[in-house]
Amino acid sequence: MNVAVLGETKPGETRVALLPSTVRELAKIGCEVTVASGAGVASHFADEEYQDAGATVVADAATAMQGAQIVVKVQAPSDAEVKGLPSGVVLVSLLSPLTEPELIGRLGKAGVTAFALEMIPRITRAQSMDVLSSQATVAGYKAVLVGANALSKFLPMFMTAAGTIRPGKVLVLGAGVAGLQAIATARRLGAKVEAFDVRPEVKEQIESLGASFLETEHDVTAAGEGGYAKELSEEQHRRELELIAAHIADTDLVVTTAQIPGRPAPRLITEEMVDSMRPGSVIVDLAAASGGNCAGAIDGETVVRNGVKIIGPANLPAGIPVHASQMFAKNVATLLGELVTDGELSLDFEDEVVDGTCVTHGGEVRHGPTKERLGIA
Ligand code: NAD
Numbered sequence: 001m002n003v004a005v006l007g008e009t010k011p012g013e014t015r016v017a018l019l020p021s022t023v024r025e026l027a028k029i030g031c032e033v034t035v036a037s038g039a040g041v042a043s044h045f046a047d048e049e050y051q052d053a054g055a056t057v058v059a060d061a062a063t064a065m066q067g068a069q070i071v072v073k074v075q076a077p078s079d080a081e082v083k084g085l086p087s088g089v090v091l092v093s094l095l096s097p098l099t100e101p102e103l104i105g106r107l108g109k110a111g112v113t114a115f116a117l118e119m120i121p122r123i124t125r126a127q128s129m130d131v132l133s134s135q136a137t138v139a140g141y142k143a144v145l146v147g148a149n150a151l152s153k154f155l156p157m158f159m160t161a162a163g164t165i166r167p168g169k170v171l172v173l174g175a176g177v178a179g180l181q182a183i184a185t186a187r188r189l190g191a192k193v194e195a196f197d198v199r200p201e202v203k204e205q206i207e208s209l210g211a212s213f214l215e216t217e218h219d220v221t222a223a224g225e226g227g228y229a230k231e232l233s234e235e236q237h238r239r240e241l242e243l244i245a246a247h248i249a250d251t252d253l254v255v256t257t258a259q260i261p262g263r264p265a266p267r268l269i270t271e272e273m274v275d276s277m278r279p280g281s282v283i284v285d286l287a288a289a290s291g292g293n294c295a296g297a298i299d300g301e302t303v304v305r306n307g308v309k310i311i312g313p314a315n316l317p318a319g320i321p322v323h324a325s326q327m328f329a330k331n332v333a334t335l336l337g338e339l340v341t342d343g344e345l346s347l348d349f350e351d352e353v354v355d356g357t358c359v360t361h362g363g364e365v366r367h368g369p370t371k372e373r374l375g376i377a
Contacts, residue, residue: 003031003068003072003336004061004065005039005072007041007061008074015317015321016040017092018072019329020052029343030342032056033050035047035058036057070339071090077093087111087112090339090345093116094116094131115335115358116359119356121356122227129334134324136176136257137177137327140178144189146311146316147311151280153280168190169193170192171253173195173196173244173254173268175206179197187210191252196213198223198230218236220232231263241273244273249273249276256269259290265291267294268293271296274308277306279308297310335353
């Protein structure tokens, strides 16, 4: 069973889908790995390290794909890469199936068996394959560092001969995987942290990290299925905005992570709220790519409004490529362990993980929920 690792071609992407250490792990299930030369360079893994781990390094992606039964990548394949994928090959990567229906259709037509890593079901058994979780962990951590770096103030308290500096105040909106990591990171930096989420069960998790949960007497809860949130009603949304408005003016750094799968991100910070903040304050909006939690946030850009920096960081995990790749590679290797038995491809579509994640097979878009969302159910 030959597994090809391609380099990433998307600008700014520094991660790699498999590490030299995972090459050794995959050998145990009968997989030989071929790496396109330079695939790991941006995340500081040299060709020689892959070779030392038993992989074959070839000149380029096209050569790596020839003779591969499985192709792994971080980002979705480019048009040229789709053309180079042999018919019948298994592709494992991020594919944005809900927002890139054309790509999924092309992969189906090309006879590729595509596994969209975003579709890993949220079940306990699949946690070790869940790239959304692992990469959200990286993003939550990095968001606080980016925000702290952009602030005109310290986050920790200082008691020095030059006087006492009060700790900075951080507000985290959305306390899922990224939000909880942002809270933990801000606490490690000594900030006073408040947080809010519409899933009430996270109150305890927020408090166990030493932050306080924003309380309201109104019902602003919307727990959905599989650990995700639902959209709030209009009235609930208004109440949430009132709650945030009452706390934000006094905040130095806001990190927003609120998302609803398949929907635009909920708007949690209005222009008026930004204007109520002190100049020099910072908002880091992790939902900027899906519409933004903060008014005016732009993915990949920093906008300054009345002295408040609104940062829409693009691809934060690429800013920590070694550990982001390490976690991503572990997720991918664990998934490959579900697809390969004794060096042979064995796809069990009765299995929840295989069924939930495989979006094209046998020349077709096969996944029910994906088809529904693409309007071809
Ligand atoms: P996500 O990225 O979809 O959303 C981030 C957070 O935004 C969520 O906590 C959500 O409740 C919150 N949110 C949505 N609308 C909001 C609003 N209007 N105001 C404030 N917050 C809002 O979610 P995620 O971080 O990927 O995961 C959420 C939860 O799912 C996790 O905390 C975890 O409990 C669960 N989970 C389970 C597994 C598993 O079992 N395999 C894997 C990953 C996550």
